[in-house]
Amino acid sequence: MFFCCEQTYGFNNQFVSVMIIVLIGYMGSGKSTIGKELATALKYSFLDLDAYISDKEEKSISEIFKTKGEIYFRKKETEYLTEILNSSKNLVLGLGGGTPCYGENMKLMVGHPNLKSFYLKLSIPLLTTRLFLERENRPLISSINSEDDLMEFIGKHLFERSHYYSQAQYTLNTDHKTPQEVLEELLVYLI
């Protein structure tokens, strides 16, 4: 295994480790929202894995799913995740909702020496309310037409995915918390 991030860098005659903070969670759990604020607070760069994949492939995530299929997307997701984990700068990384649940992705992160991972946990009813209004650009749920069907889908999906999400180093329950409150809780583990 080779991680650039294991290296330390001379800085003002000190050695400074590069740190990657990874936000894990279901679609709509707040990874992008909280991630940007956390990066600003820490003066780190923010990287959203979905946006990174979209840039590299020059297609929206929905277009990738439609034209190349989900398996192609999952292969690229692992490839780009590996690339990012090997990068050598301080980073807050917001994963895709499914990233921890495929291939060896979770192992890559758990075994990484300079990485802290946080699961932003949100209950099924709150995820449903949030996602029902924002499902259009999320290909796995865009064709679901009622809140009841969406709630059932999310419930089943979380039943399968929780096993992976809960391998994060820290789990934060974010129900009824503002982004600012979630950010403050996160910072407690980082400062």
Ligand SMILES: Nc1ncnc2c1ncn2[C@@H]1O[C@H](COP(=O)(O)OP(=O)(O)OP(=O)(O)O)[C@@H](O)[C@H]1O
């Ligand atoms: N703590 C919060 N309280 C209320 N609304 C929130 C909170 N965090 C995020 N939101 C809202 O929920 C929606 C989804 O948030 P966001 O896009 O950050 O989720 P995500 O985890 O990045 O989703 P995806 O995996 O689909 O990219 C957005 O409209 C965002 O403004």
Ligand SMILES: O=C(O)C1=C[C@@H](O)[C@@H](O)[C@H](O)C1
């Ligand atoms: O939960 C998922 O599997 C996904 C979540 C999004 O972030 C995207 O990565 C994509 O739409 C798949």
Ligand SMILES: [Mg+2]
């Ligand atoms: Mg996002």
